[in-house]
Amino acid sequence: MEIGKKIKNLRLKKGLTQEELGERTDLSKGYISQLERDLSSPSIETFFHLLEVLGCSPKEFFDEEKREQKVVYGEEDQTDYADEEKGYEIQWLVPESNEKEMEPVKLVFQRGGGFKRFEPSLAETFGYVLSGQVIVQLGKREYKAKAGEAIYFHSSEEHQIINDFDGTSEIILTVTESYL
Incomplete structure (x- = not known):
């Protein structure tokens, strides 16, 4: 050993x-x-x-037996939260992901909905727009991404993602752990 x-x-x-x-x-x-x-x-x-x-x-x-790591997560592992006032639903795709180095989530935005505004951090954010179109507000700049497009940015400025579609938009988002 x-x-x-x-x-x-x-x-x-x-x-x-x-x-x-x-x-x-x-x-x-x-x-x-x-x-x-x-x-x-x-x-x-x-x-x-x-x-x-x-x-x-x-x-x-x-313990010599190798514990098999969980690789596949089903619907029963996922947690949901809806904020009707801000017009979004969030689904954590992996349990306890906020304790891991990456936090994958699925966001569904209602018409005019937006996710909360985040302060600058050392985190990195990757997203893939499944349907609709979103705006990424990064500092004073705005970037549009439509279905089939990916987004990637360093979270070094205040940032927010909002729906920019006349209907529902869906996005898969993964954020790395912030070390601030």
Whole structure:
């Protein structure tokens, strides 16, 4: 078993650098590096402390059965919300996606509807217009996208997506996690 590789994978899943993990466990960055390359073995006490900081139980760590990741999500996994006042419906396509690096959603805009205005962030946004036409307001500029067209932008300015169609517009949108 490659203990070091598993520790490194857990650390990366937590989004920690070796230095950050060292600070949280009172271990040096160099020692973490040695552990991850299987050049050193931790004491039982140190090992359990590492697992605690990394949010993994010893049973999970040593469980050799590979847990199959969920790849396909059906309608039963999706969550809906409608804001009749603003004229949109949002459907989260993957559960707990707001805790992941990407958040895919489907937006349906009623005539004159618009999604909420977002503050600048480090996120990136990708969208694909399924039907109708939308306007992407990015800072002081506006961009139109119609059915069959894709949009992509850095969210470094205030932004909003609104319906620009005399009827319903639908869009699939994926936003990356913002690190602000």
